[in-house]
Amino acid sequence: SGPLTVGEFAKLLRKEASEVIRKLISLGIMATINQEIDVDTMSVIAEEFGVTVEYKEEVDESNFEEQEENDDPEALVERPPVVTIMGHVDHGKTTLLDKIRHTNVTAGEAGGITQHIGAYQVEINNKKITFLDTPGHAAFTTMRARGAKVTDITILVVAADDGVKPQTVEAINHAKAADVPIIVAVNKMDKPEANPDRVKQQLTEHGLVPEEWGGETIFVPVSAITGAGIDELLEMVLLVAEVQELKANPDKRARGVVIEAELDKGRGAVATVLVQNGTLKVGDGVVAGNYFGKIRAMVNDRGRRVKVAPPSTPVEILGLSDVPGAGDPFMVFEDEKKGRAIAERRMAKQKEEERGGNKRVTLDDLFKQI
Numbered sequence: 001s002g003p004l005t006v007g008e009f010a011k012l013l014r015k016e017a018s019e020v021i022r023k024l025i026s027l028g029i030m031a032t033i034n035q036e037i038d039v040d041t042m043s044v045i046a047e048e049f050g051v052t053v054e055y056k057e058e059v060d061e062s063n064f065e066e067q068e069e070n071d072d073p074e075a076l077v078e079r080p081p082v083v084t085i086m087g088h089v090d091h092g093k094t095t096l097l098d099k100i101r102h103t104n105v106t107a108g109e110a111g112g113i114t115q116h117i118g119a120y121q122v123e124i125n126n127k128k129i130t131f132l133d134t135p136g137h138a139a140f141t142t143m144r145a146r147g148a149k150v151t152d153i154t155i156l157v158v159a160a161d162d163g164v165k166p167q168t169v170e171a172i173n174h175a176k177a178a179d180v181p182i183i184v185a186v187n188k189m190d191k192p193e194a195n196p197d198r199v200k201q202q203l204t205e206h207g208l209v210p211e212e213w214g215g216e217t218i219f220v221p222v223s224a225i226t227g228a229g230i231d232e233l234l235e236m237v238l239l240v241a242e243v244q245e246l247k248a249n250p251d252k253r254a255r256g257v258v259i260e261a262e263l264d265k266g267r268g269a270v271a272t273v274l275v276q277n278g279t280l281k282v283g284d285g286v287v288a289g290n291y292f293g294k295i296r297a298m299v300n301d302r303g304r305r306v307k308v309a310p311p312s313t314p315v316e317i318l319g320l321s322d323v324p325g326a327g328d329p330f331m332v333f334e335d336e337k338k339g340r341a342i343a344e345r346r347m348a349k350q351k352e353e354e355r356g357g358n359k360r361v362t363l364d365d366l367f368k369q370i
């Protein structure tokens with residue numbers, strides 16, 4: 001793929017190389033028969049000969065699917081649900097996330113709680129739940145735009161003293177579009193002016209009908225400040241997850257998505273990733289977005305070093321060559337060379353796109369078009 005030599009190009013045009021060279025010279029380009037010319041130049045020359053060249057977007061060879069191992073149904077095991085919290089600003093998303101995190105850690109682990117990696121896991125009734133704390137839902141929407149499904153369940157937070165607001169509706173639309181079940185947390189129930197019935201009424205108008213009104217949506221009254229109702233909320237999450245039968249294969253190479261990433265002065269590129277399938281291990285060669293790296297270390301949501309990260313686990317990884325974007329997919333490559341090559345190809349492609357258009361053509365493409 002990419003540029004052609006003058007000789008190859010002349011052949012495609014069914015012209016003598018000397019004619020092409022003459023045209024090039026008339027355009028001020030001194031070229032020999034074995035010299036490569038770029039696509040823009042080719043298009044100008046083709047036009048001179050009365051031929052229009054159309055460009056086809058090159059097939060992305062770096063597709064991860066090609067090296068995805070199939071799941072043996074026998075190898076599939078239950079995995080924790082991945083939950084995002086959405087809702088209108090100031091309705092209590094952050095407070096709720098914090099409260100859940102702090103009340104559902106086992107004693108002795110609370111020390112590492114200051115660690116913030118953009119996602120965390122809690123345990124209730126011996127089952128784990130993964131929460132994504134995606135600022136502004138940026139990662140959520142990017143990932144969805146790419147067709148990657150990351151969230152299994154959305155908790156929609158609606159303040160009982162404020163009711164449904166524009167971002168509440170926006171959140172409902174996101175979740176519906178992504179086909180993600182919604183559990184409504186009617187928050188700020190500790191406030192005297194809380195009016196949960198009004199919230200139910202308003203949400204019914206948006207298609208979220210409470211179970212007690214004959215609908216299918218679970219509503220849980222909570223207070224993110226006092227913690228009231230939070231255990232019940234988490235139990236409902238597990239209930240919905242059970243119905244979904246979420247499974248993964250922990251015995252294969254990991255793949256997943258970048259939740260957030262940054263350049264750390266001391267540690268280099270640091271990315272929080274969510275393992276969606278397989279198990280990620282220290283020492284694995286991984287492509288994340290356009291970058292390759294060997295995992296040097298992994299840190300969990302409690303700030304502890306870990307050696308392995310099974311499905312649905314959020315973990316911070318060190319060792320990437322540069323900072324990938326939030327929402328970028330990642331995948332482990334057994335063949336390091338292949339991993340590096342794919343990362344390089346992706347980078348080249350992105351640069352090409354930034355320069356304007358997907359002007360990469362293959363010989364085959366040209367043959368088809370001329």
Ligand code: GDP
Pocket residue numbers: 087088089090091092093094095096187188189190191222223224225226
């Ligand atoms: P976010 O914008 O959705 O993340 O909302 P925050 O979590 O930042 O909460 C906005 C404000 O509401 C803060 O002042 C919180 O202390 C307050 N708040 C959140 N949840 C509750 C609650 O359950 N009860 C009361 N009384 N206040 C709450």
Ligand code: MG
Pocket residue numbers: 093094095
């Ligand atoms: Mg917030």
